[in-house]
Amino acid sequence: MKTDALILGGGLAGLSTAYHLGRLGAPSRLVAEARARVGGTAGSVRSDGFTYDYTGHLLHLHDPYGKDLVLDLLAGNSAPHERRAWIRSRGVDTRYPFQANVKGLPPAVVAECVAGFLETVHRPRALPRRPDFLSWSRATFGDGITRHFMKPYNEKLWGMPLSRLTTEWQGRFVPKPTASEVLYGALAEQNALFGYNASFRYPIRGGIQALPDALAARLEPGVVRTGARVTRVDLREKVATIEGLGEVRYERLVNTLPLNAFLDLAAPLPAAVKDARRRLRWNTVWNLNLGVARPNLTDKHWIYFPERKYPFYRVGCLTAFSPLSAPAGHSALYVEVSRPGGARVDRARLEAAILDGLRESGLLKRSDRVVSKVWLPIEVGYVVYDFARTPAVETIFRHLGGIGVESIGRYGAWKYSFMEEAILDGRRCAQRLAGGEGAA
Numbered sequence: 001m002k003t004d005a006l007i008l009g010g011g012l013a014g015l016s017t018a019y020h021l022g023r024l025g026a027p028s029r030l031v032a033e034a035r036a037r038v039g040g041t042a043g044s045v046r047s048d049g050f051t052y053d054y055t056g057h058l059l060h061l062h063d064p065y066g067k068d069l070v071l072d073l074l075a076g077n078s079a080p081h082e083r084r085a086w087i088r089s090r091g092v093d094t095r096y097p098f099q100a101n102v103k104g105l106p107p108a109v110v111a112e113c114v115a116g117f118l119e120t121v122h123r124p125r126a127l128p129r130r131p132d133f134l135s136w137s138r139a140t141f142g143d144g145i146t147r148h149f150m151k152p153y154n155e156k157l158w159g160m161p162l163s164r165l166t167t168e169w170q171g172r173f174v175p176k177p178t179a180s181e182v183l184y185g186a187l188a189e190q191n192a193l194f195g196y197n198a199s200f201r202y203p204i205r206g207g208i209q210a211l212p213d214a215l216a217a218r219l220e221p222g223v224v225r226t227g228a229r230v231t232r233v234d235l236r237e238k239v240a241t242i243e244g245l246g247e248v249r250y251e252r253l254v255n256t257l258p259l260n261a262f263l264d265l266a267a268p269l270p271a272a273v274k275d276a277r278r279r280l281r282w283n284t285v286w287n288l289n290l291g292v293a294r295p296n297l298t299d300k301h302w303i304y305f306p307e308r309k310y311p312f313y314r315v316g317c318l319t320a321f322s323p324l325s326a327p328a329g330h331s332a333l334y335v336e337v338s339r340p341g342g343a344r345v346d347r348a349r350l351e352a353a354i355l356d357g358l359r360e361s362g363l364l365k366r367s368d369r370v371v372s373k374v375w376l377p378i379e380v381g382y383v384v385y386d387f388a389r390t391p392a393v394e395t396i397f398r399h400l401g402g403i404g405v406e407s408i409g410r411y412g413a414w415k416y417s418f419m420e421e422a423i424l425d426g427r428r429c430a431q432r433l434a435g436g437e438g439a440a
């Protein structure tokens with residue numbers, strides 16, 4: 001087979017590249033997707049009458065073009081929501097973000113958090129040019145907020161000491177309140193909504209899979225090939241070996257597979273790139289989805305769990321976004337546990353610990369019947385922003401750029417981002433391939 005543009009991976013970034021290339025009049029393009037369905041991390045799985053996502057996938061739409069496109073694709077099949085996110089610690093639920101809502105915690109904790117924050121305002125600490133996350137958190141939020149939330153929560157999510165993490169990923173994702181907001185939130189219920197995900201949309205029907213399905217439906221038949229796992233890419237000969245398709249010759253290559261996986265099947269690579277590849281670190285998100293025979297289990301969208309006694313870092317309720325995610329009279333929960341990429345996990349033991357933790361938290365009652373359990377692990381869930389990541393990524397991209405290979409999307413670009421950005425990455429990539437800022 002031959003194609004002008006070969007796109008590896010049929011998640012949102014790959015589908016968007018194909019869609020926008022089509023709008024720019026690209027001669028031919030082919031999307032090779034390993035799974036039976038498109039969507040990747042933004043896909044859903046139907047089981048036992050439930051529709052489960054790969055953990056919560058809410059649509060944060062910030063870009064006018066991205067918003068118009070997503071709403072057009074979903075064609076009325078989405079509803080707006082105002083975030084109802086909470087944090088469970090010290091046996092108390094406080095509103096997210098922790099730093100702006102400490103009211104309700106034990107008085108000594110509230111005092112420590114507020115005093116620490118005020119100290120950062122009155123005696124700012126100097127930080128190096130590339131601070132570690134722990135020092136940055138102490139300088140930005142103070143010692144109390146760091147001790148009671150930032151440190152335990154982020155250590156659980158990232159699975160490493162925060163002194164080894166950079167702050168490069170946090171800009172859009174960690175809200176920074178003012179001193180008066182911190183004070184107000186220590187005294188009263190704060191109504192202000194903080195952060196990039198304060199409001200969002202979610203499909204009414206079909207889970208988040210509705211979005212990639214709608215994008216794929218805009219492509220001509222034959223552009224997307226599912227069940228087409230890429231096993232080898234010869235970068236010199238410009239030939240990829242793909243299950244079910246055999247050898248595919250291409251002119252241009254767009255990778256959206258996780259960068260580590262792509263580099264493992266691409267050759268030849270210079271020693272410096274192979275060395276940089278070995279320095280990439282990631283976390284696997286072990287996502288357990290549960291169907292429970294009880295309606296309206298909680299109206300909270302999701303809850304963060306910073307404490308060690310719970311094995312999970314976050315639990316969300318799919319039926320709080322869309323009641324149609326479960327059969328009538330049922331609720332659907334998603335549970336997220338983070339482990340270093342490649343670590344062995346005993347699912348049966350983890351499942352038992354999760355169920356114990358959910359009962360201990362009160363989310364599940366002893367009398368609740370769990371009627372469905374589906375594991376949807378995300379092998380590369382979070383790219384780890386340790387101090388090796390950015391120099392390694394720069395080395396890799398210098399080489400890939402030099403041989404005309406694009407690598408985009410959350411995992412292809414090896415970054416922390418969200419669905420709208422994956423769609424926009426695909427659009428920008430198509431524009432680059434088409435040779436300019438066309439009207440894609």
Ligand SMILES: Cc1cc2nc3c(=O)[nH]c(=O)nc-3n(C[C@H](O)[C@H](O)[C@H](O)COP(=O)(O)OP(=O)(O)OC[C@H]3O[C@@H](n4cnc5c(N)ncnc54)[C@H](O)[C@@H]3O)c2cc1C
Binds near residue numbers: 009034408422
């Ligand atoms: C826990 C978690 C929660 C998230 N929550 C949100 C949220 O609430 N809102 C939001 O906007 N974003 C969220 N995201 C981010 C969102 O999932 C991603 O930004 C987006 O889906 C990335 O799309 P992509 O196309 O770049 O990558 P992917 O979706 O990973 O696409 C890559 C594709 O490549 C395929 N593939 C892999 N190997 C091969 C191979 N060898 N051959 C062929 N195909 C292959 C995969 O099957 C996949 O379809 C979350 C991510 C995680 C991990």
